[in-house]
Amino acid sequence: MTYEGLIVGLGNPGTKYARTRHNFGFMLADHLLEHWAGQPGTACTARSGRLNAQLWDVSEDYGARRWIVAKPLTFMNLSGQVVGELSRKNEIPADRILVAHDELDLALGTVRLKFSGGLAGHNGLKSVAAHLGTRDFARIRLGIGRPEGSEAMADYVLRSFMPAEWEQVAQALGIARDAVLHYCSEGLTAATSRLHSR
Template sequence: MPVDLLVVGLGNPGMDYARTRHNVGADTVGLLAERHGGRLKVAFRNERAQSDEVRVGTVRIGLAIPETFYNESGVAVGALVRRHDLEDLHRVVVVHDELDLPPGRLKLKLGGGLAGNNGLRSIKAHLHTEDFARVRIGVGKPPGRQQGADHVLRRPGKAERAELDVAIEEAADAVEAIATDGIEAAMGRYNTRPDPA
C-alpha cells in the first residue's frame, strides 16, 4: 500500500557519526520508529536506506534513514519516492540539522532555498524540485573560525546535547503534527515558538 507521508532523516552512517549534530535528522526518525513500533532495516538494496512503515492515527508513514553519506542523500530519497509512487512531493518531509538556527530551535518549511545544505542539494537533484517539506533542527553556527563542516560532524557538549535531545523530541512531535494536521497547521504551531532559553 502507498504511504500518505514519507519522512526521511538525514545523517551519516556508522558509529563515527553517531550523536553528532549532523545526525539529528536521523535521530528524529529513529525516535519516531521507536514511538510507533517501527523497525528500521534495509528492505530494498537499491534504495540504500533503512526504512519501515508505521501508522500515526490513520495516516501511513514511511520512515527512512539513508545509508549513504549525508551529501548523497538524494540517491535514497529518489528511490524511496519512486517505490512509494509519491507524485505530490509536499508529502515528502526531510528532517535535518540547520546551522542558521540556534541550537535546539525548530523551524518547519515547505519548499524554498537550500541554505547551502549539500544533503538538500542532492535531494533536489534527484527529485528535480525543492518543493518538499523540511523540519529544520538548529545546531547553531560554529564558534570562531571553525568551518561549518567541522562543527556539524562533531558531538556537542553536555548542555548542547541536552538541548538537541529536547529538539529531537519536538521534531518528532512536529512530524506527527504534519501527519495528522497538515504542514500549514504544523508550521503555525511550531514556527511561532520562542527560541529555547
C-alpha cells in the first residue's frame, strides 16, 4: 500500500503521563483520529504489528489519500526507533513525515508549522532525527511556554496542565487539527501560510 506520508504524535505511554505537557503530541494524534473517525468518506483503522507503537491507517476522500498515524510507545527519548522503521518499511521519505510535539519556546496556545531546522533540545525530536539520519522533516509545534521561577525543565514538561490552562489546550488542539488537515490536503507550504496568517 502506498501512503502520502506519516503523522507522528510524540509523548510518553501510560496514564501517569497522559495529561502532561510533554504529551501534547499524543493529544493531537488522538484529536485527529477522533475527527477522522467521524468524517464521511474517511476510514480510520487501527493497525497491528511488531512495532512498539499504536498505529492507524487513515484513508481520506474515499481513498484518494492514505496516511499512517503513529504514537510511539517507547518513551520520548526513543521515539525515533518507531519513526525510522515505519519510514523504511513503508518507503516514506523524511520530507513526508510530520511530527507533533510540545514546544517550550512558544507560549501556551500558540501553534506553528516548521520544516527542518534546530531541535531545541527536545529529546523526542533528537531521536527522530537520529533514526531518520536527517532533520529534514516537518514539525507541528504545540506551545507549552517555559516554567516560571526555578522549576527544573524536566519536572515542568512532565507536569500536568493546570486546570485553568485546559481551555487554551483545547483551543490549541483545534487549531492544530485544522492545520494538519490542511497539510494533508494542500501540502506544508499552503498549510503553513494559512496557520501563520491567523
